[in-house]
Amino acid sequence: xxxxxxxxxxxxxxxxxxxxxxxxxxxxxxxxxxxxxxxxxxxxxxxxxxxxxxxxxxxxxxxxxxxxxxxxxxxxxxxxxxxxxxxxxxxxxxxxxxxxxxxxxxxxx
Amino acid sequence: xxxxxxxxxxxxxxxxxxxxxxxxxxxxxxxxxxxxxxxxxxxxxxxxxxxxxxxxxxxxxxxxxxxxxxxxxxxxxxxxxxxxxxxxxxxxxxxxxxxxxxxxxxxxxxxxxxxxxx
Numbered sequence: 001x002x003x004x005x006x007x008x009x010x011x012x013x014x015x016x017x018x019x020x021x022x023x024x025x026x027x028x029x030x031x032x033x034x035x036x037x038x039x040x041x042x043x044x045x046x047x048x049x050x051x052x053x054x055x056x057x058x059x060x061x062x063x064x065x066x067x068x069x070x071x072x073x074x075x076x077x078x079x080x081x082x083x084x085x086x087x088x089x090x091x092x093x094x095x096x097x098x099x100x101x102x103x104x105x106x107x108x109x
Numbered sequence: 110x111x112x113x114x115x116x117x118x119x120x121x122x123x124x125x126x127x128x129x130x131x132x133x134x135x136x137x138x139x140x141x142x143x144x145x146x147x148x149x150x151x152x153x154x155x156x157x158x159x160x161x162x163x164x165x166x167x168x169x170x171x172x173x174x175x176x177x178x179x180x181x182x183x184x185x186x187x188x189x190x191x192x193x194x195x196x197x198x199x200x201x202x203x204x205x206x207x208x209x210x211x212x213x214x215x216x217x218x219x220x221x222x223x224x225x226x227x
Binding site: 032034036041042043044045046049087089095096097098099100101102 | 113115141143151152153154155158200202204206215216217218219220221223
C-alpha cells in the first residue's frame with residue numbers, strides 16, 4: 001500500500017525565515033510526486049511534479065527536491081501570503097494520487 | 110488553461126435527501142475524473158475514479174450505492190450522495206485528468222463543495 005508521511009504537521013515562521021517541509025513516501029512504481037498548495041475551503045492548487053531522484057523545481061520562493069525516499073519543499077524568505085497547507089502526493093502506475101496529511105504553514109509579518 | 114469547476118460550492122440539506130454535485134472541465138477534455146472527500150484538518154481521500162462512458166471504480170470502503178458517480182461526457186462528471194446523513198457532511202473535491210497539455214497523469218482540482226447534512 002502506498003504511504004505518504006508529511007512533517008511537521010504545522011510550521012509557524014516569521015516573515016523571511018526560511019524553512020523546509022518533508023514528505024517521505026513508499027510506493028510501488030512511482031510515476032510522479034506532486035506538491036499542492038491548499039487554502040482553507042478551497043481545492044488544491046498545483047505547484048510541482050517531480051519524476052525522478054535528483055530532480056529539482058523552483059517557483060518564486062518555493063523549491064522542491066526529490067530523492068528515492070523523500071521530497072523536500074523549501075520555502076525561502078517566506079511572506080504572509082505563503083501561509084497555506086502544503087500537500088504532497090505520490091502517483092503510482094494506476095495514476096491514482098495518495099496524499100499525505102499536509103503541513104500547515106503560518107507566516108507571521 | 111486546465112480549469113475545473115464544481116457546482117454548487119456549498120449545500121445544506123436535510124437528512125434523508127439526495128444531493129448532486131457537478132464537476133466540469135472547462136477548457137479540456139477529461140478522460141478521467143476523480144472524486145475525493147476531505148474531513149476537517151485531514152487530507153484528501155480518494156473515493157472513486159471514473160472514465161468517460163464507463164462505470165466508476167470505487168475505493169475500498171466506499172459505498173457505490175450511496176455515492177453514485179456518472180461521467181457521461183468528457184467535460185462533466187456528477188456525484189450524487191443518496192439518502193444523505195450527518196456523517197456524510199464533508200468537503201467533496203473532484204479532479205480531472207486528460208488531454209490538457211499538462212504533464213502525463215497530472216490532475217487538476219476543482220474548488221470543492223462543502224456539504225452539510227442536518
